[in-house]
Amino acid sequence: MRVASIIVRGSGPLHGTVSASGSKNAALPIIAACLLNDRPIRLHNVPALQDVRIMREVLASLGASCSGPDSDGGMQVDAARVNRTDPPYELVNRMRASFVTLGPLLARFGHAEVPLPGGCQIGARPVGEHIAAMKALGADISQEAGKIVARAERLRGAEVFLSIASVGATQNALMAAALADGDSTIHNAALEPEVVEVCHFLSAMGVEIEGTGSSIIHVHGRPSISCELDYSVIPDRIEAGTYLLAIAGSGGSGKVCNIVPEHLEALTIKMREMGITVEEGEDCIHVAGPEVLQPTDIRTGSHPGFPTDLQPQVSVLLTLADGVSQVSETVFERRMGHFPELTRMGARVKTANGNAVIQGRPGCLSGVQVDAFDLRGAAAMVLAGLFAEGETIISGLDFIRRGYENMPGKFATLGGFVHFSDEVTMEMLSQ
Numbered sequence: 563m564r565v566a567s568i569i570v571r572g573s574g575p576l577h578g579t580v581s582a583s584g585s586k587n588a589a590l591p592i593i594a595a596c597l598l599n600d601r602p603i604r605l606h607n608v609p610a611l612q613d614v615r616i617m618r619e620v621l622a623s624l625g626a627s628c629s630g631p632d633s634d635g636g637m638q639v640d641a642a643r644v645n646r647t648d649p650p651y652e653l654v655n656r657m658r659a660s661f662v663t664l665g666p667l668l669a670r671f672g673h674a675e676v677p678l679p680g681g682c683q684i685g686a687r688p689v690g691e692h693i694a695a696m697k698a699l700g701a702d703i704s705q706e707a708g709k710i711v712a713r714a715e716r717l718r719g720a721e722v723f724l725s726i727a728s729v730g731a732t733q734n735a736l737m738a739a740a741l742a743d744g745d746s747t748i749h750n751a752a753l754e755p756e757v758v759e760v761c762h763f764l765s766a767m768g769v770e771i772e773g774t775g776s777s778i779i780h781v782h783g784r785p786s787i788s789c790e791l792d793y794s795v796i797p798d799r800i801e802a803g804t805y806l807l808a809i810a811g812s813g814g815s816g817k818v819c820n821i822v823p824e825h826l827e828a829l830t831i832k833m834r835e836m837g838i839t840v841e842e843g844e845d846c847i848h849v850a851g852p853e854v855l856q857p858t859d860i861r862t863g864s865h866p867g868f869p870t871d872l873q874p875q876v877s878v879l880l881t882l883a884d885g886v887s888q889v890s891e892t893v894f895e896r897r898m899g900h901f902p903e904l905t906r907m908g909a910r911v912k913t914a915n916g917n918a919v920i921q922g923r924p925g926c927l928s929g930v931q932v933d934a935f936d937l938r939g940a941a942a943m944v945l946a947g948l949f950a951e952g953e954t955i956i957s958g959l960d961f962i963r964r965g966y967e968n969m970p971g972k973f974a975t976l977g978g979f980v981h982f983s984d985e986v987t988m989e990m991l992s993q
């Protein structure tokens with residue numbers, strides 16, 4: 563039996579410069595938002611990732627013409643001939659982010675039937691807030707055969723109160739409100755840069771929006787959207803943060819470019835507490851790792867709090883710090899799967915109820931065979947492998963392909979050995 567794996571070798575201090583790709587979590591809702599427009603759109607800085615390809619397939623399954631992303635980040639979407647409003651289960655099941663097609667399909671076509679995405683390794687991940695937002699905008703919603711069926715001849719502008727500042731629900735509500743009759747106000751909107759980016763994209767398509775970047779967003783609905791445009795997606799702050807942590811945690815020094823430094827403030831504050839030197843430029847951050855990392859405490863939260871999508875990666879550095887750190891995961895209750903694997907590599911960690919107490923020890927990690935259970939957990943194991951003595955083999959290559967463009971090439975630029983192998987056999991793993 564063959565297992566798609568990542569082979570990582572302890573590589574010593576990493577040095578050099580890498581460039582961040584476009585943001586996966588901004589590109590996905592932006593591609594969905596193209597459904598609102600009946601003219602062709604050219605997107606730029608779109609990462610060539612598995613999840614982006616799935617979103618492209620979702621739109622294609624509805625009748626849109628899509629091409630890309632090509633190697634330089636170009637993608638074309640033309641939703642003029644969309645003739646279906648029911649993305650297939652096989653695609654929605656492969657990527658729960660495809661649920662953000664609900665708002666634009668309903669708003670433009672008056673109907674959407676989107677399969678309910680299940681939970682995943684990091685948590686139950688309900689969609690109640692998305693549905694409440696559509697109802698507030700006047701949709702009739704029912705659940706039939708595992709699908710959310712939403713109908714509204716025209717959505718009506720309304721006050722939308724989110725009880726949780728959900729990223730996806732805010733994006734869905736914004737896209738739905740863009741084609742509602744009249745004005746809408748979204749209260750308790752999520753503040754993440756990927757939500758701000760959806761506002762910017764809608765504005766570029768001519769939708770008037772006030773309060774972008776705040777928790778109360780006003781959207782003036784339009785009767786239709788019909789404009790050709792070019793739009794460039796923001797850089798991926800989570801990918802960038804992963805490389806900054808890799809460089810600093812290895813004791814090396816280097817730079818990540820093509821980023822928006824303000825998007826990474828919660829991380830850079832914590833990196834400084836850990837004794838890492840951080841210098842911010844206009845579109846890059848330079849870091850230099852200390853000889854010995856200092857412990858610190860991390861509590862994840864919605865933006866501008868510490869991003870849950872960087873918790874597994876920063877936790878790896880804390881296993882190597884000189885002292886005790888605490889990590890509290892407050893966003894996704896099950897995002898702790900990397901800790902038992904780090905323990906197998908030599909880390910000392912105790913976990914209970916979303917909290918981890920890490921007894922850090924410099925140089926404690928050694929390469930073994932480990933499992934990854936989700937995208938960011940897999941990235942954390944790659945970092946652990948780079949910092950460890952010897953070789954680490956990580957199951958979970960498909961997770962990395964979903965979210966990190968050209969990871970082996972980018973680490974090679976920094977002097978790190980990360981190899982993707984679809985060829986590792988069970989026999990090799992048991993040696």
Ligand code: EPZ
Binds near residue numbers: 730731756893937
């Ligand atoms: C987005 O997920 C990201 N995904 C996640 O990135 C990220 O971890 C997360 O936001 C938080 O920043 C994409 O953008 C595609 P939420 P999303 O709705 O929108 C609860 C990665 O690794 N909630 O803001 O699904 C939910 O259970 C990923 O790239 C409800 O209770 O996140 C969670 O505890 C994984 N009811 C919290 O809110 C709802 O209706 C935040 O979830 C919706 C959410």
